[in-house]
Every structure is written in C-alpha cells, then in structure tokens.
Amino acid sequence: QVQMVESGGGMVQPGGSLRLSCAASGSIFSITLMGWYRQAPGKQREAVALFFSGGSTYYADSVKGRFTISRDNAKNTVYLQMNSLKPEDTGVYYCKLIAAFHEYWGKGTQVTVSS
Numbered sequence: 001q002v003q004m005v006e007s008g009g010g011m012v013q014p015g016g017s018l019r020l021s022c023a024a025s026g027s028i029f030s031i032t033l034m035g036w037y038r039q040a041p042g043k044q045r046e047a048v049a050l051f052f053s054g055g056s057t058y059y060a061d062s063v064k065g066r067f068t069i070s071r072d073n074a075k076n077t078v079y080l081q082m083n084s085l086k087p088e089d090t091g092v093y094y095c096k097l098i099a100a101f102h103e104y105w106g107k108g109t110q111v112t113v114s115s
Helices: none
Strands: 004-006 011-012 018-025 030-038 044-050 057-059 065-072 077-082 089-097 102-105 109-113
Touching: 004 089, 004 102, 018 030, 018 109, 030 065, 030 077, 044 065, 044 077, 057 065
Parallel strands: 011 109
Antiparallel strands: 004 018, 018 077, 030 044, 030 089, 044 057, 065 077, 089 102, 089 109
16 A cells, blocks of 8 residues: 655745655555646646656646756655745645556645745
8 A cells, every 4th residue: 555645835925935745655666657736726736746757857837947846766755845936836735656557646735825
C-alpha cells in the first residue's frame, strides 16, 4: 500500500515564499509521474509542476519563473519551492504519484496567500 504525506502549507503574504514536501512510502516502483496539482475554491484541479520518468518537467504557465519542483529519488520525495506568491496561488495543493500504472493522491495541504 502506498501512502502520500504532504507538508509545508500555510498562510503567507503576497510576495512571500513557501516550500511544500511530499513523501511517498510503501511498495513503489516504475514511477512515471510525481508532482503537484492545486485546486482553488470553485475551480477544477490543475497541474502545477510535475516530474515525468526520464527527468522532464512540466510547469503551468502561471507559475513559471516563480515555482521550482525538485526531488529526492532515494526518499521518493518531491518538493515545491514557491516564491513570489500571489493571491491567485491560494488553494489546496495535492501531491500525485503514478507508479506501475496506479494513481495515488495525497490528502492535500492548504496554501493561502493574503495580506
């Protein structure tokens, strides 16, 4: 059984920074995707930053230049460094893992950007 645990959310003022972490544990192999999605109030969940097998990455246009995804393969952990945060970055951030054709989601961590 795979478990996903996110941490690092919170409240920050516009222009501030946060770092999210997502640790996956359990029987994990053949990872094809690991990364971050977010869901703002009243909106659909959207991809924010992703790692694909082979090392390529994806960033949503709205976060390019401000967010950076990184990973520790030995720990099956991904991080999301979020800088220059804006109110529109507010939402619940979810970690997603696709491994051996199975999809796993974390429970989410709240990020609120407000003055």
